[in-house]
Amino acid sequence: WLPLRAVDAYVALRLPEGTLLFLQGDGRFTPGIRPLVTNWTLANFSGEIFRYTFGGNEPVGLYAWLAAFTEPGTLNLLGGIVEVPFRRAP
Numbered sequence: 442w443l444p445l446r447a448v449d450a451y452v453a454l455r456l457p458e459g460t461l462l463f464l465q466g467d468g469r470f471t472p473g474i475r476p477l478v479t480n481w482t483l484a485n486f487s488g489e490i491f492r493y494t495f496g497g498n499e500p501v502g503l504y505a506w507l508a509a510f511t512e513p514g515t516l517n518l519l520g521g522i523v524e525v526p527f528r529r530a531p
Contacts (some may be wrong), residue, residue: 446483448510448519449476452490457502457529464491480513501531 451474452464462470464477468491477490505526510519 446519447480447513448483449479449513449515450481451475451507451509451511452477453507455505455507457500457504461507474516476511483510495529499529501529503528 453461454464454470455461460472461474462472463475465471465475466477503526505524507522507524509522511517512519
């Protein structure tokens, strides 16, 4: 159960060298800090939001997915930033 509250939701991919790329609603990534969705009312969700198959040309190393909610129109965090690391091996 989640309280009804509007948030901006951010999902980013951290590349092995540290660059952050922010996932957009159309499936593309942008280097600028932009929310995936704005003024979204929190709801329980379980499902896939993005799928990518590595083609072999991507850098090897440690990547991480990051996700956070903020107050709408601000960068004021609501809770913490969730991080899910993964490694791409040669």
